[in-house]
Amino acid sequence: xxxxxxxxxxxxxxxxxxxxxxxxxxxxxxxxxxxxxxxxxxxxxxxxxxxxxxxxxxxxxxxxxxxxxxxxxxxxxxxxxxxxxxxxxxxxxxxxxxxxxxxxxxxxxxxxxxxxxxxxxxxxxxxxxxxxxxxxxxxxxxxxxxxxxxxxxxxxxxxxxxxxxxxxxxxxxxxxxxxxxxxxxxxxxxxxxxxxxxxxxxxxxxxxxxxxxxxxxxxxxxxxxxxxxxxxxxxxxxxxxx
Amino acid sequence: xxxxxxxxxxxxxxxxxxxxxxxxxxxxxxxxxxxxxxxxxxxxxxxxxxxxxxxxxxxxxxxxxxxxxxxxxxxxxxxxxxxxxxxxxxxxxxxxxxxxxxxxxxxxxxxxxxxxxxxxxxxxxxxxxxxxxxxxxxxxxxxxxxxxxxxxxxxxxxxxxxxxxxxxxxxxxxxxxxxxxxxxxxxxxxxxxxxxxxxxxxxxxxxxxxxxxxxxxxxxxxxxxxxxxxxxxxxxxxxxxxxxxxxxxxxxxxxxxxxxxxxxxxxxxxxxxxxxxxxxxxxxxxxxxxxxxxxxxxxxxxxxxxxxxxxxxxxxxxxxxxxxxxxxxxxxxxxxxxxxxxxxxxxxxxxxx
Numbered sequence: 001x002x003x004x005x006x007x008x009x010x011x012x013x014x015x016x017x018x019x020x021x022x023x024x025x026x027x028x029x030x031x032x033x034x035x036x037x038x039x040x041x042x043x044x045x046x047x048x049x050x051x052x053x054x055x056x057x058x059x060x061x062x063x064x065x066x067x068x069x070x071x072x073x074x075x076x077x078x079x080x081x082x083x084x085x086x087x088x089x090x091x092x093x094x095x096x097x098x099x100x101x102x103x104x105x106x107x108x109x110x111x112x113x114x115x116x117x118x119x120x121x122x123x124x125x126x127x128x129x130x131x132x133x134x135x136x137x138x139x140x141x142x143x144x145x146x147x148x149x150x151x152x153x154x155x156x157x158x159x160x161x162x163x164x165x166x167x168x169x170x171x172x173x174x175x176x177x178x179x180x181x182x183x184x185x186x187x188x189x190x191x192x193x194x195x196x197x198x199x200x201x202x203x204x205x206x207x208x209x210x211x212x213x214x215x216x217x218x219x220x221x222x223x224x225x226x227x228x229x230x231x232x233x234x235x236x237x238x239x240x241x242x
Numbered sequence: 243x244x245x246x247x248x249x250x251x252x253x254x255x256x257x258x259x260x261x262x263x264x265x266x267x268x269x270x271x272x273x274x275x276x277x278x279x280x281x282x283x284x285x286x287x288x289x290x291x292x293x294x295x296x297x298x299x300x301x302x303x304x305x306x307x308x309x310x311x312x313x314x315x316x317x318x319x320x321x322x323x324x325x326x327x328x329x330x331x332x333x334x335x336x337x338x339x340x341x342x343x344x345x346x347x348x349x350x351x352x353x354x355x356x357x358x359x360x361x362x363x364x365x366x367x368x369x370x371x372x373x374x375x376x377x378x379x380x381x382x383x384x385x386x387x388x389x390x391x392x393x394x395x396x397x398x399x400x401x402x403x404x405x406x407x408x409x410x411x412x413x414x415x416x417x418x419x420x421x422x423x424x425x426x427x428x429x430x431x432x433x434x435x436x437x438x439x440x441x442x443x444x445x446x447x448x449x450x451x452x453x454x455x456x457x458x459x460x461x462x463x464x465x466x467x468x469x470x471x472x473x474x475x476x477x478x479x480x481x482x483x484x485x486x487x488x489x490x491x492x493x494x495x496x497x498x499x500x501x502x503x504x505x506x507x508x509x510x511x512x513x514x515x516x517x518x519x520x521x522x523x524x525x526x527x528x529x530x531x532x533x534x535x536x537x538x539x540x541x542x543x544x545x546x547x548x549x550x551x552x553x554x555x556x557x558x559x560x561x562x563x564x565x566x567x568x569x570x571x572x573x574x575x576x577x578x579x580x581x582x583x584x585x586x587x588x589x590x591x592x593x594x595x
Contacts, residue, residue, distance in 0.1 A: 050477055074480030082478050088471030090535075091464075099468050103480035105461060150479060 001026045001189050002047070002078075002158055007056035007066075009046040016042045018213045019056070024158065024191050029184050031192045031200040031221065033234055034210035040193045041083055043210075044160050048080050049073045061157060075103040077157035081164060085147040089136030093127055096135050096146055100153030120149040123179065141172035148179070152188075159183065160191045165199065177203050197234040201225045209234070248455060251538060252448060259444045263437065275440040276431070277552040281545050282443035283505040286450050288525055288544040289537055290497025293454055295526070296535035297463070298490040299470030300381065303522045304392035307399035308495040310517035311369040312502030314403055317415040317512050319361035322408070323347075324354045348417065358421040362503045369499030370492055377491040381484065393519060400517040414513030421507035429507045439508060446504065447541075450497060454537055457493075466490060467535075520561050527568040533578020543579075 002024040010016040016039045024030045034040050045051040047058055049070040058066040065073050079100075088096050097117055121128035124145045130138060135146055144164055151159055161180070165173040173196065180190060181203045194200035201207050207224045209217040217230060224230050266272045291305050324333055324342065336342050341360045347353045356364075380391045403409040410416075420430030428435055429442060457463050468476040469483050476483050506512040515521075528547055532539030547564070550556065556563040575582050 048478060050474070069482065070477045071480040071482045074478070080478040082475055086472045086475035086478070088468050088475065090471055091467055095464055095467075099464055099476075099479050099481075102461070102465065102468075147475075154480065 001028075001061060002191065003059040004043075004047070005057045005059075007043075007046065007053055007058065009042060009051055009053045009055075011042075011051075015054075016213050017046065020210075020213070020215055022208050022215060022218070024189060026189055027184065027187060028206065029180065029190045029192060029204045031194055031197075031204035031207045032210060033194055033197040033200060033207060035234070036195070038210040039213040040210055041162055042213075044080060044162050044191075044193060047073075047078065047160065071103060074154055074156075077154075079151035079154045079156035079159050081144075081147045081151045081159065081161040083162035084166060085140075085143045087135040087138070087143050087146050087150070089134065091135060092132050093135055093138070093146060094131045096150055097127070097153050100150035101155075103154060116153065120152055123152070123182070124149050140168050141175065144168065144172075144176055145179070148176075152183075158189045158191060160193070162193050163195060164192070165194060165196045173199065197230075198225070248459065252451060252455070255451070256448060259441075259448075263440060267437070272436060275436050277549055278545075279436075279440050279443040279508060280505060280552055281548045282440075282447050283501045283508070284525075284548045285541050285544045286447050286501040286504075287498045288528055288540050289447070289450055289454055290494035290501075291525055292529050292532070292534075292537055292540040293457070293466075293497075294490050294494040295529050296533075296537075296540065297458060297470060298466040298487060300487055300491065301385070301389045301526070302392040302491070302494070303389050303519070303526060304394075304396035304399075305494065305498045305525060306517050306519070306521040307396045308369045308373060308498035309502035309521075310399050310403060310512070311372060312365045312499030313506035313512040313516060314409050314415065314502075315365035315368050316358075316361045316503045317418045317506050318408060319356040319364060320358055320419050320421075320507075321355060321415055321417055324356075325352060328354055345419075355419075358419060358507065362421060362507075365503050366496065366499045369495050369502075373492045373495030374488070377488045377495075381487045381491060393522070396517070396519050396522050400514060400519065403517050404514050410513075412514060414511060414516075415506075416511035418506055418510050418512070420510075421504075429504055431508050431510050443504065443508075446500070451537065451541070458537070462486065462489070470535075520564075523568075524561070524564045527564050527571075531567060531571050531575075531579055533580050536578060536580065539578050539580045 004020055004022050007020040008015060008017050020043060032040055032043065042051065046053050049065070049068055049072070053066050056066065057064055060073070060076055060078050063076065065076060065078070088099065094117070097120060101116060126142055127146060127149055130142065135143065138146060148161070148164070164176050164180070168176065177199050180192065183190060192200055192204060201221045201224055204221040206219065207221045208215050209224065209230060217224065217227065262278065263275065266274050287305060287309055291302065294300050294302055327333055328337070333342070336356070341357055342354055343357045344352060344354045376395055380388065380395070383391050404412060420428050420432065422428045423442070427438065427442065429439060465476065465481045465486050468479070468481060469486060473483050502516070528544045529540045531547070532541070532543040551560055571579065
């Protein structure tokens, strides 16, 4: 699905990513964990085309997308749920969702559009209830659902989520993570970035740990959960090394 | 039902325009029509700018620049005598294309100038081209940096028309001929054309509103509002934000240029005050008073305030009044005076464009 090879990128002269290689297979949840400033968001921005890679290649479904403009990348099947949700506050929930399908409609037919909203409303019934409400008036959890629904409207092959748990109450976080799991069960492929490493590793199939712009550990999620270094650095556990 | 809601205000406006004309002719106050015509042309600029500011969220303090380009280019082309260089290759070429007209000036001297139609089209094309060229770099800026850059553009245009003899320096250009749109339909400040011009101006703005309402309600319109809401998220859902911002900038410049061309032919001239930066501030103030993202708010406030200003109600304090209004609106009615709670208390529902 997604294959990143020796990717480097940064802002101006500041190099943030150094030779990153990772892959996401069809139908998997892969999580990328790491501390603040490790380069996680930079990596997603580079994949989305919001940031130019200085080196390396990114393949989405076998096609090189590393030098393409963001709208081309979205059209070729890669959607981002941005950090901090970034819903369009002054627009209705329905308009927000329709914008998610922006790249799929050139000349839009109203009927076809409403049919497309159904699967998202099934997944998030609360959005249906709040269809006409301004997105800015939703609660944090609802906004996160809206951001996810918006990304799904593009019918992406790969969904990338940037810290969906930020700023949400633990109960809501649980809810969001169970929805991500449901997405996988429906056949979606997810690349999940999280600081909440434990929750992310619990629902993921595989994981990568990033530090200072490099991947330092990778493996099946269960192995990472059990890995002592990972536990000490990211899961906040005291491990006695005898 | 949806279409009814969308087009009902347009129909109401058309009726009001007709009613006002009938009322003035009935009460013998037809002289109001002159100011109302001028008001309509300013309204055209304001609605175009409202699309850019209120919907796409890009502030421009340089729109008088586009208005001035439209007005000045059209005025210069239709007044400058080409008799002296009539044997030049380029001029002969224009003549063979039937783009030139020879007539006599007020002193009876022969005069060869460009015809009004090609001059008007050239003026609008010039404004569009310049909007396109400066829009590409300038729209990369955000917030007050964008405001300053567009203001700089406005000042440059103002200084160019003040400094060049071709544009008449501080005197501006006068004796701009009437502009015959179609046989029997002439843009002119002449007394006998007054009613006709009132309808030309308001017909133009109705057309403009029709286009804008449909644009806002379409896929590109949603994209614009998304860019206003969150540029990053707009990129993430696959909107080419740079292209849409530029498109809006060029469209609003076109509205300003058309207004400039028509008003110049109506007034029979244009002076540097039409290019001054205070005019831009005034347009921005009017859009803020109207509620930013409200075409009808901007248009109605524009009509009321410009009409009062043209009638001389504010006297020499004209600019001061607009400045004061801007401050008061920002303090007490940041969403525009049409969204003050008082309207809800009166159980008066207003519609958004």
